[in-house]
Amino acid sequence: MSAFTAWPPDVTTEQLDQLTLLATTWALSHSLIYLPPFTLDKPLPPVPESAIHAPLSLFPTPVPRQLFKRALALQRAYNTLYARIALDTAFLDEIMGSGGVADVDNFSSALWTAWKQLRDEGVPPPLHLGIFRSDYLLHQPTSGERITLKQVEFNTISVSFGCLSQQVAGMHRYLSESTSYFGVSPLLSSENLPPNDTINGLAKGLAEAHRAYGISNAHILIVVQPDERNVFDQRLLEYQLFECHGIHVSRRTFTELGTAASISPSRALLVAPASPKPNETSVEISVVYYRTGYAPVDYASPADYATRALLERSRAAQCPSLALQLAGGKKVQEVLTRPGVLERFLAPSEGAESVRESWVRMWALDEGPDGEGADEAVRRARELVLKPQREGGGNNIYRDKIPQFVAQLPERERAAWIAMELIRPPRGVGAHLVRSGAGRVSASVVSELGVFGWALFVEGREVKEEQAGWLVRTKAEDVDEGGVAAGFGVLDSVVLV
Ligand code: ADP
Ligand code: MG
Ligand code: MG
Numbered sequence: 001m002s003a004f005t006a007w008p009p010d011v012t013t014e015q016l017d018q019l020t021l022l023a024t025t026w027a028l029s030h031s032l033i034y035l036p037p038f039t040l041d042k043p044l045p046p047v048p049e050s051a052i053h054a055p056l057s058l059f060p061t062p063v064p065r066q067l068f069k070r071a072l073a074l075q076r077a078y079n080t081l082y083a084r085i086a087l088d089t090a091f092l093d094e095i096m097g098s099g100g101v102a103d104v105d106n107f108s109s110a111l112w113t114a115w116k117q118l119r120d121e122g123v124p125p126p127l128h129l130g131i132f133r134s135d136y137l138l139h140q141p142t143s144g145e146r147i148t149l150k151q152v153e154f155n156t157i158s159v160s161f162g163c164l165s166q167q168v169a170g171m172h173r174y175l176s177e178s179t180s181y182f183g184v185s186p187l188l189s190s191e192n193l194p195p196n197d198t199i200n201g202l203a204k205g206l207a208e209a210h211r212a213y214g215i216s217n218a219h220i221l222i223v224v225q226p227d228e229r230n231v232f233d234q235r236l237l238e239y240q241l242f243e244c245h246g247i248h249v250s251r252r253t254f255t256e257l258g259t260a261a262s263i264s265p266s267r268a269l270l271v272a273p274a275s276p277k278p279n280e281t282s283v284e285i286s287v288v289y290y291r292t293g294y295a296p297v298d299y300a301s302p303a304d305y306a307t308r309a310l311l312e313r314s315r316a317a318q319c320p321s322l323a324l325q326l327a328g329g330k331k332v333q334e335v336l337t338r339p340g341v342l343e344r345f346l347a348p349s350e351g352a353e354s355v356r357e358s359w360v361r362m363w364a365l366d367e368g369p370d371g372e373g374a375d376e377a378v379r380r381a382r383e384l385v386l387k388p389q390r391e392g393g394g395n396n397i398y399r400d401k402i403p404q405f406v407a408q409l410p411e412r413e414r415a416a417w418i419a420m421e422l423i424r425p426p427r428g429v430g431a432h433l434v435r436s437g438a439g440r441v442s443a444s445v446v447s448e449l450g451v452f453g454w455a456l457f458v459e460g461r462e463v464k465e466e467q468a469g470w471l472v473r474t475k476a477e478d479v480d481e482g483g484v485a486a487g488f489g490v491l492d493s494v495v496l497v
Contacts, residue, residue: 002426003062003187003497004062004426004427004428004429005426005427005428005429007059007061007062007429007430007431008058008059008185008430008431008432009059009181009184009185009188010184011181011182011184015182015184016058016432016440018179019058019175019179019181019432020058020432020434020440022174022175022178022179023056023058023171023175023434024053024056024434024436026170026171026174026175027053027054027056027167027168027171028051028053030167030170030171031163031164031167031232031235031236032053032054032056032164032167032168032171032232032491033051033052033053033054033232034051034052034053034054034229034230034231034232034436035048035051035052035228035229035230035231036050036051036052036229037052037229037437038227038229044227044229048231051232052436052437053434053436054164054168054484054490054491055433055434055435055436055484055489055490055491056168056171056433056434056490056491056492057168057431057432057433057434057445057474057490057491057492058175058431058432058433058434058440059172059181059188059431059432059495060169060172060188060193060472060492060493060494060495061429061431061445061447061472061474061492061493061494061495062187062429062494062495062496062497063138063447063449063472063494063495063496063497064138064147064496064497065496065497067138067147067148067149068194068449068470068494068496070149070354071134071136071149071449071451071470072451072467072470073351073354073467074134074351074354074355074358074451075132075134075451075452075453075467075468076351076453076465076466076467077346077350077351077352077354077355078132078134078154078355078453079130079132079453079454079455079463079465079466079467080346080350080455080463080465081336081342081345081346081355082130082132082154082156082324082327082328082455083128083130083455083457083463083465084345084346084463085327085332085345086128086130086156086320086321086323086324086326086327086457087128087323087457087459088345089119089323092112092323092326092327092332093112093116095329095331095332095335096108096112096326096329096331096332097112097116098112098116100331100415101329101331101389101415101416103415104412104413104415104416105388105389105416106296107295107296107389107390108326108329108389108416110299110305111322111325111326112322112326114305114308114309114312114322115312115321115322115323115326117309118309118312118313118322121313123312123313125321125323125458125459126312126315126316126317126318126321126458127209127212127213127315127316127317127318127456127457127458128317128318128319128320128321128323128324128455128456128457128458129205129206129208129209129287129289129317129318129319129320129454129455129456130156130319130320130324130453130454130455130456130457131159131162131202131205131206131289131319131320131452131453131454131468132154132155132156132159132452132453132454132455133154133155133159133162133450133451133452133453133471134151134153134154134155134450134451134453135151135152135153135154135155135448135449135450136149136150136151136152136358136448136449136450136451137149137150137152137423137425137446137447137448137449138150138425138426138447138449139360139423139424139425140424140425140426141424143426143427147426148357149358149449150358150359150360150423151358151359151360152423152448153330153333153387154328154333155328155391156320156324156325156327156328157290157293157294157320157324157325157328157391158290158291158292158293158294158391159450159452160230160233160291161230161233161450161471161473161484161491162198162199162201162202162233162237162452162468162469162471163198163199163202163232163233163234163236163237164230164232164233164236164491165196165198165450165469165470165471165472165491165493166196166197166198166199166469167236168472168491168492168493169193169194169195169196169493169494170196171493172193172493172495173190173193176188176189176190176193177190187495187497188495192495192496192497193493193494193495193496194494194496196469196470196493197468197469198452198468198469198470198471199236199237199240199469200240200244201452201454201466201467201468201469202237202452202454202468202469203237203240203241203244203245204454204466204468205454205455205456205466205468206220206237206241206247206287206289206319206454207241207244207245207247208454208456208464209286209287209317209319209456210241210245210247210286210287210317212317212456213286213287213315213316213317215284215286216246217248217284218283218284218285218286219247219248219249219250219271219283219284219285219286220241220247220248220249220250220285220286220287220289221249221250221251221252221269221271221285221287221288221289221311221316222234222238222249222250222251222252222289222290222291223252223253223254223257223288223289223290223291223292223293223311224251224252224253224291224292225253225291225292225298226253226255228291228292234251234291238251247286248283250271250273250274250283250285252271252274253292254292254293254298254299254300254304254307254308255300255304257271257307257310257311258303258304258306258307259272260272261307261310261311262282263310263313263314266315267313267314267315268284268285268314268315268316269284269285269288269311269314269315269316270282270283270284270285271283271285285314285316286316286317287316287317287318287319288311288312288314288316288317288318288319289319290319290320293308293325294325294391294392295390295391295392308322317456328391329389330387330388330389330390330418331364331389331416331418333362333418334362334363334364334418334420336359337356337359337361337362342355342356360420360421360422360423361420361421362418362419362420362421363376363418363419364414364415364417364418364419365377365386365406365409365414365415365417365418365419366411366414366415366417371411373414373419374406374414376419377402377406377419378402378403378406378407381399381400381402381403382399382400383399383421383422384398384399384402384419384420384421384422385397385398385399385419385420385422385480386398386402386405386406386417386418386419386420387417387418387420388416388417389416393481394481396480396481398422398480399422425446425447427444427477428444429444429445429446429447430442430443430444430445431443431445431447431474431490431492433445433474433476433490434490435490441476443476443477444476444477444478445474445475445476445477446474446475446476446477447472447473447474447475447492448472448473448474448475448489449470449471449472449494450470450471450472450473451467451469451470451471452467452468452469452470452471453465453466453467453468454466454468470494471491472491472492472493472494473489473490473491473492474489474490474491474492475489475490
């Protein structure tokens with residue numbers, strides 16, 4: 001029997017109760033937490049009074065050692081690839097601009113139009129910082145077949161759970177060392193639980209961008225959502241920047257920046273301080289780091305798009321720039337799979353072949369002069385997912401819902417959608433999932449591995465980039481989407497098998 005079908009190992013209810021107590025207590029003690037849920041009647045208090053532990057899995061998830069290593073190694077090639085795409089204005093204009101996706105998708109259009117406007121005004125291109133997460137599923141179409149690793153998507157904006165993923169790996173290590181998991185599996189020993197240095201890794205990317213900007217007492221600006229509950233994931237990064245790099249961070253929403261942000265004649269980005277020191281009217285910003293801005297709802301009005309453009313008009317490094325956000329479009333992911341396209345960006349010696357091997361087939365829903373792309377999507381619906389140009393989960397159309405969806409979709413809107421073969425993770429893996437307020441559930445699950453990386457780059461100079469740790473999110477097998485924030489999944493880590 002493989003590690004997958006025998007996972008998790010058998011434990012008694014008493015042992016599970018003890019693991020639950022140890023895991024949740026560790027989580028609450030180590031910032032593996034969220035702000036509590038809120039409602040319209042009971043909104044979040046402006047000053048937090050309590051937190052809940054993040055949803056978590058009691059056992060780490062088995063991942064073949066070689067595939068885990070490969071995912072980490074691939075990240076550097078992906079960092080370079082997406083940096084080069086973001087620098088290829090002609091390519092992005094063709095795919096995401098007018099005549100491409102921007103004509104049929106309002107959100108992509110708003111981002112691309114803002115970027116084009118800056119270029120038309122002659123604003124110099126920014127220093128780009130990408131904080132990326134490349135997501136994968138294990139792929140095993142039939143049981144007994146060799147397991148491979150296939151990419152779900154590549155994220156270039158507001159990737160989350162970097163810091164919490166380091167904590168959850170630490171929690172599993174603690175459970176392993178403090179209880180030996182009651183001796184229920186020889187696999188659950190520390191040497192099979194790889195270290196995860198995400199907090200340090202991601203902070204390093206931001207600190208490099210800050211140093212490249214060159215003014216040491218400037219602040220990094222985190223642009224945040226007004227009702228963000230995943231604040232501790234962001235705060236841990238903030239504290240790391242302060243404690244290990246001496247860098248101060250300001251947090252603001254788009255709405256606040258609408259009045260607080262301005263640009264000096266030398267294009268320094270200035271933000272009115274929340275709690276000014278004597279004689280301080282503004283702080284200079286070295287890096288704008290978005291933990292919002294990836295979905296239409298993040299822009300409450302046209303003024304927020306104008307604020308986004310204002311921030312990018314400045315000299316501050318942009319994490320991500322509009323170009324880099326557009327490079328992360330699902331459409332770009334599909335176009336890269338076409339013959340020769342990836343190879344325009346990445347040489348064989350830079351790992352192009354391994355990158356290509358990590359993909360499943362994708363195509364454009366509007367492919368072919370006679371609707372061939374849509375026809376194939378309908379014909380093979382049961383093996384497919386359709387994706388629009390959106391981030392943040394909950395936007396895709398799966399399997400049996402595809403034919404009806406395609407039938408009602410206006411033909412010209414097909415260009416905003418891609419079809420992708422479903423990745424088929426090993427079946428029969430189980431997990432014990434613990435969610436604050438909902439208790440513990442045992443379920444058959446699917447786990448998605450994410451690898452973090454960053455890239456700092458500017459036209460004409462070599463890309464500086466690093467891999468920066470990893471993440472596992474686990475969800476019940478019968479749920480199509482795996483968003484942790486959206487309430488579908490839990491945070492997890494790996495046990496190498
Ligand atoms: P988003 O940017 O909204 O996160 P994703 O491409 O990650 O969009 O899709 C959301 C979820 O849908 C993934 O986390 C995964 O659970 C599922 N999914 C997406 N693509 C595939 C695929 N090709 N095969 C299987 N599941 C997929
Ligand atoms: Mg995404
Ligand atoms: Mg995703």
